[in-house]
Amino acid sequence: MTEKQLDSLVTAFRSQFGADVETEAVNSNGRYRITVVSAQFATMPHLQRQDALWETADRILPRDATIDISLILAYAPGELAAAE
Amino acid sequence: MKEMASSIFDKQPVLKPSQMATVAERRFDDASALADTAQNARANGVAYLAGFGIEILLKARLVKKFPLIARKRSHEVLPAGREIWSLIWRRHDLDGMLDAMPELEAALKKKSERSPHAYLSDLKKICATWTIQARYSPMSMRMDEANGLLQRVRPLKEVLK
Numbered sequence: 001m002t003e004k005q006l007d008s009l010v011t012a013f014r015s016q017f018g019a020d021v022e023t024e025a026v027n028s029n030g031r032y033r034i035t036v037v038s039a040q041f042a043t044m045p046h047l048q049r050q051d052a053l054w055e056t057a058d059r060i061l062p063r064d065a066t067i068d069i070s071l072i073l074a075y076a077p078g079e080l081a082a083a084e
Numbered sequence: 085m086k087e088m089a090s091s092i093f094d095k096q097p098v099l100k101p102s103q104m105a106t107v108a109e110r111r112f113d114d115a116s117a118l119a120d121t122a123q124n125a126r127a128n129g130v131a132y133l134a135g136f137g138i139e140i141l142l143k144a145r146l147v148k149k150f151p152l153i154a155r156k157r158s159h160e161v162l163p164a165g166r167e168i169w170s171l172i173w174r175r176h177d178l179d180g181m182l183d184a185m186p187e188l189e190a191a192l193k194k195k196s197e198r199s200p201h202a203y204l205s206d207l208k209k210i211c212a213t214w215t216i217q218a219r220y221s222p223m224s225m226r227m228d229e230a231n232g233l234l235q236r237v238r239p240l241k242e243v244l245k
Contacts, residue, residue, distance in 0.1 A: 026183055033179070045229045047236075050209035058205075067193055067204070071179045071212045 001030050001065040009034070012060045013053070017041075026070045033070045035080075042076035049074035098155055104144035105245045108137040112241055119227070119234055127230035128218065134230075134237040135178075135214030138207070141244040142181040145188060146172045178211035192243065201239045210236065 001009075010021045019038035026033050041049050053072045061069075089096055099107070115133035118126040146168060147154040153165040154172050161169045171181050182189065192204040210233070 031183070045226075045232075046213040047209060047229065047232055050212055054205050054209065067189055069208065070183055071208060073212055 001032070001061065001068040003030075005061055005065050006030075006032060009057060009060050012056050016056055017052075029068075031068045031070055033073070035073045035075070037075045037077055037080050039077060041074055042078070046074070099144075099147075101144040101148040104140050104147065108140040108144070108241065108245075111137040111140065112237065115234055115237075119231055122227060124224065124227045127225040127227040128221065128223075130227070130230035131214070131225050131233050132218045134234045135210060135218070136216070137241060138210055138214065138237060138244070139176060139178060139181075139216070141241060142178060142185075143172050145185060145244065146181060149185065176216040178214065179208075182207070182211055195243055203240055203243055206236045206240055207244075210240070 006023060010023060013019050013021045013034070013036050017036060017038040017040050019036045019040075021037075022035045024033045024035075025031070036053060044052070050072065053074055057066055057069060057072065111133045115130045115137065118129045118133070150165070150168050150172070153161065153168050156165070156169065158169070158173075168184060171177060171184060189204060192207060196203045196205070213233075
């Protein structure tokens with residue numbers, strides 16, 4: 001995906017989930033791994049978080065660009081500390 | 085002639101992708117049997133085994149794609165093949181496996197467009213969620229959540245075989 005598309009997605013995640021968002025390029029062809037940390041996830045099962053995030057990604061990005069998302073990792077704030 | 089393993093605890097020879105698919109199917113069957121109990125106490129087992137089956141199928145795909153690297157022993161692998169060899173035989177990094185198979189992503193995306201199942205996004209959701217560390221987790225999953233995972237794995241495994 002383009003950097004502009006990535007910026008749009010990050011903005012949407014921040015706005016919709018009140019999230020801290022970090023992105024990491026997986027390769028030089030516009031493929032990214034995205035980490036989203038939101039307090040909203042604290043009470044949400046993991047697959048439900050994924051559904052919510054991918055629903056946003058599918059809405060914001062053109063279909064061809066979603067393939068460039070390697071993964072979207074979703075954490076509640078306390079979980080990220082535990083994962084590191 | 086190589087000797088066959090006589091116990092599940094024997095060191096396994098390098099499996100063929102078709103044998104790996106059989107193993108994956110057995111783990112899905114195990115997950116389904118646990119899900120059939122409808123007991124929350126069995127939910128972690130359902131989720132672990134369902135995701136483990138996906139891991140095996142992704143590894144089978146890598147073995148099929150990189151047969152020469154997969155057949156080598158650790159000390160024989162050249163630096164260029166080490167990442168792939170490690171993904172197959174050492175690591176449990178589902179997203180790393182997926183990153184190594186862009187053609188699989190493209191095929192799943194195409195299949196998703198002609199199907200009610202969102203194969204590619206479901207696979208990415210599972211890759212982001214499942215971890216082999218789940219087998220050590222003292223937390224307990226609820227059976228409805230584990231069943232949700234299993235329901236997504238069921239159609240996915242058919243297209244990954």
